[in-house]
Amino acid sequence: MRFHLLAIAVALSAIPPASGQTTAPGISPSAAINMDLAATDAIRSTLGADFDEGHIAMLLALGHQQAVAATCPGFAIDPRAFSNEFDLIYDDTQGKPRALDASQKTVIERKATFAFGTAFGAQIAIAANDHGAFCQAASQERTGGKVAHLIWAK
Amino acid sequence: MVFTRLIAAFIAVSVLVPAAVNARRHDDWHKDHRHDRDRGSDAAAGVALGVGLVAIAAAVAAKNKRKAEERRDGYRYGYGGSYGSDAYSPSRDVLCYRGERRCFVRGQFSYEWTDSQFQYDPYRRGY
Numbered sequence A: 001m002r003f004h005l006l007a008i009a010v011a012l013s014a015i016p017p018a019s020g021q022t023t024a025p026g027i028s029p030s031a032a033i034n035m036d037l038a039a040t041d042a043i044r045s046t047l048g049a050d051f052d053e054g055h056i057a058m059l060l061a062l063g064h065q066q067a068v069a070a071t072c073p074g075f076a077i078d079p080r081a082f083s084n085e086f087d088l089i090y091d092d093t094q095g096k097p098r099a100l101d102a103s104q105k106t107v108i109e110r111k112a113t114f115a116f117g118t119a120f121g122a123q124i125a126i127a128a129n130d131h132g133a134f135c136q137a138a139s140q141e142r143t144g145g146k147v148a149h150l151i152w153a154k
Numbered sequence B: 001m002v003f004t005r006l007i008a009a010f011i012a013v014s015v016l017v018p019a020a021v022n023a024r025r026h027d028d029w030h031k032d033h034r035h036d037r038d039r040g041s042d043a044a045a046g047v048a049l050g051v052g053l054v055a056i057a058a059a060v061a062a063k064n065k066r067k068a069e070e071r072r073d074g075y076r077y078g079y080g081g082s083y084g085s086d087a088y089s090p091s092r093d094v095l096c097y098r099g100e101r102r103c104f105v106r107g108q109f110s111y112e113w114t115d116s117q118f119q120y121d122p123y124r125r126g127y
Helices: A002-014 A031-050 A053-071 A079-090 A102-127 A131-144 B002-028 B033-076 B111-117
Strands: B087-089 B094-097 B102-105
Touching: A031 A053, A031 A102, A031 B094, A031 B102, A053 A079, A053 A102, A053 A131, A053 B111, A079 A102, A102 A131, A131 B111, B094 B111, B102 B111
Parallel strands: none
Antiparallel strands: B087 B094, B094 B102
């Protein structure tokens, strides 16, 4: 019995997990994706340890949505939603306010603003590669209803 | 660079030597006209050699310049060349990049796939 359990365990461990993912080695990213990834790297390295991955993702998302609102017809920014998102820079990973003195708060705000501006500018440049596809993708995400915390006005 | 300098020095010598020959030829004109004819052909050969070397040096310089420009362009336009080794496709038309934690659908950034593939916040604090 013990041997059978051991054999089953070995057999199960040999089966690769069914993750549904396929690796895509050797794929050369398009110019637009290259630009996006390079900007993402630059922003991440600029923000440093003062920001976690949640902050970085949020700032990148704000930059993208701001670029969509600036260049695509039918899009506008909801200022309240923007503030609700941006103000998350003051929170920690558990959603509680970080303990920041005045100088730390200033540094956080400047870095976040710089990251947001960089993401915004990068997305404007990325949109120029194929503006129609850029706007179409944003429209599909807005109407798809699967994405929370968008800052576009409804 | 050293090779180019050697060629330049050689050209300088080859151009200056015929010039010296020419100067002496002028003095010797009345002394030995026949001898001057020989020196004249030497001078022509020297000038031709100089011109040839100048052409070679120009070609080498142009080649070096072209290589430098290619190297510089490689640096300048090579951004993003390292991306793609960690890419995977969780679904049709979707590409995600682990290192940057970004997903794209048909080449366009996707919130939906980025959020589903790279859940960054175990507390789901609202973004």
